[in-house]
Every structure is written in C-alpha cells, then in structure tokens.
Amino acid sequence: MTDPNVPGAPPVLAGLLADLRAESEALDALVAGLDPDGWALDTPAPGWTVAHQIAHLAWTDDWSELAARDPESFVTELRRSLGELSAAGADPIEEGAAHGAAEEPAALLARWRVGRERLAAALTACPADVRLPWMGPPMKAASMATARLMETWAHGQDVADALGAVREPTARLRHVAHLGVRTLGFAFTVHGLPAPQVPVRVELTAPDGGSWTWGPAGAADRVSGPALDFCLLVTRRRHRDDLALTAVGGVATSWLPIAQAFAGPPGKGREKGSSL
Structure with a gap:
C-alpha cells in the first residue's frame, strides 16, 4: 500500500519517505519557534550552530533532489562546484552549511521545508532499480531516502543536544x-x-x-x-x-x-x- 502523502511511490519507498517526512517534521518542531539567539546556539559539531545544522540538511536535500530529478545535471554541477571550491581551498560541506547559516532563520527554514518536499517528489518519480549518482557510491531511491533519514535524525540529535531537548526514540x-x-x-x-x-x-x-x-x-x-x-x-x-x-x-x-x-x-x- 502506498502512502497517500506520496502518490505513486512503490510501497517500500513510500514507507521510507513517510518516515523521512515524520523525522523532518520532528526536527522542524524543535527549531520552528526559536528566536535568533536559539538559531545561533552552538551544537556539538565544532563551529556549527543550530542554523548550520539545518542549512546542511537543506544543502544536502537540494543536491539529492537534483541527483534524483536530473542525474546528468547533478554530475555536471557537482564537478563544477567541487572544482571551484577546490581551487579556493574550501570544503563543500562547510561552505554549504555556512552559506545557509548566513540566511535569515525564517528564510532558511522555509527553504528547507520546500526542498525536502521537492526531494520526496523527485524520489517518488525515480524507477526503483535505477542507481542515482552521488558524492559517494551511486544508490537507488530507497537507499537515498534511508540516507536522508539517517542524516536528518543525526543532525537533529546535534540540535537537540544544543537545545537541551530529549527526543523520544521511535520505530524510525x-x-x-x-x-x-x-x-x-x-x-x-x-x-x-x-x-x-x-x-x-x-x-x-x-x-x-x-x-x-x-x-x-x-x-x-x-x-x-x-x-x-x-x-x-x-x-x-x-x-x-x-x-x-x-x-x-x-x-x-x-x-x-x-x-x-x-x-x-x-x-x-x-x-x-x-x-x-
């Protein structure tokens, strides 16, 4: 049975995307009411604030969505982006997080929300047996959804630690x-x-x-x-x-x-x- 919120997705992928949505919404609830000082709180990752953590998720979701929607453009854009950052001596993950963290919190939060919905739609449209390009080994849509859920939960833990929040573990x-x-x-x-x-x-x-x-x-x-x-x-x-x-x-x-x-x-x- 497919998830009604993910029309057309195969059952396994639909379940994964439903859980990814739930995990994202749980983290969203932690940060949605924060004031600017809350977004600026340090997390356990050196140099990363709460804003950096959400910016990293938004950055990775954007790249994942491009890989799922247009694999050829993903390869081209990734090569170009990595080349430019390498020439500047910059780390792509750090740069992506820093760029997003510089946004107004409301704009960053809105961008993350839109990006994760676009990612779900792009993964739903992927053939189940096609491996998508990535920064590491290529992976199928279900594996990419699993990886996004893992990262959302892990970076959500960093945010929870910064806020002193205790999250209830779930079946996810x-x-x-x-x-x-x-x-x-x-x-x-x-x-x-x-x-x-x-x-x-x-x-x-x-x-x-x-x-x-x-x-x-x-x-x-x-x-x-x-x-x-x-x-x-x-x-x-x-x-x-x-x-x-x-x-x-x-x-x-x-x-x-x-x-x-x-x-x-x-x-x-x-x-x-x-x-x-």
Missing part, C-alpha cells in the same frame, strides 16, 4: 540501525583496515521493547544493546564507552569504536562522558 530508528549494520565493511575500510570476512550478529532492543536483528543467529561475533544506543554510535553522536552496547568476538569488538553509518571521513566524534 530501525532505518538508521539498518544503515549502521550495512556499513560495517565500510567502517573498517575508511580507517584503512581490511573489511572483515566473518559475519556479525546484531541484536537490538527496539523502542517498543521488541527485538531487531541482523546477521546469522549462530555467528560467533555479536553486538547487542538498545537500538537508540546503537544509532547514536553509528552516527558518532556518542562515545562508545558511554553506551550500553555489548560486543563479543574480535570483529565485533573492533567494529564498535569505528562504526559509522555515513559516507566520508569519520571525523573526531564525541569525547567520552560528554554529549557536547
């Missing part, structure tokens, strides 16, 4: 956890380590008390704990030692400190004992 965390499991091999290779050749069983306690599992039941290497903690880990929003996660086996034990669900460099991550 399953998408973040799934991406965290699927990127196990990448987490090793991005750190210059060989990808493991043995399976890892992941058993997480869902927000409703149920169980989410990945990997063969008989695997010697295992990870278990709350789904929220695992998602905070793979988005590098909390230090591994501050989370109630258990690892058994050499691969599982080595994986947790370096786990990440996002492409690109791992970054510094959070300090032990601190969310900010």
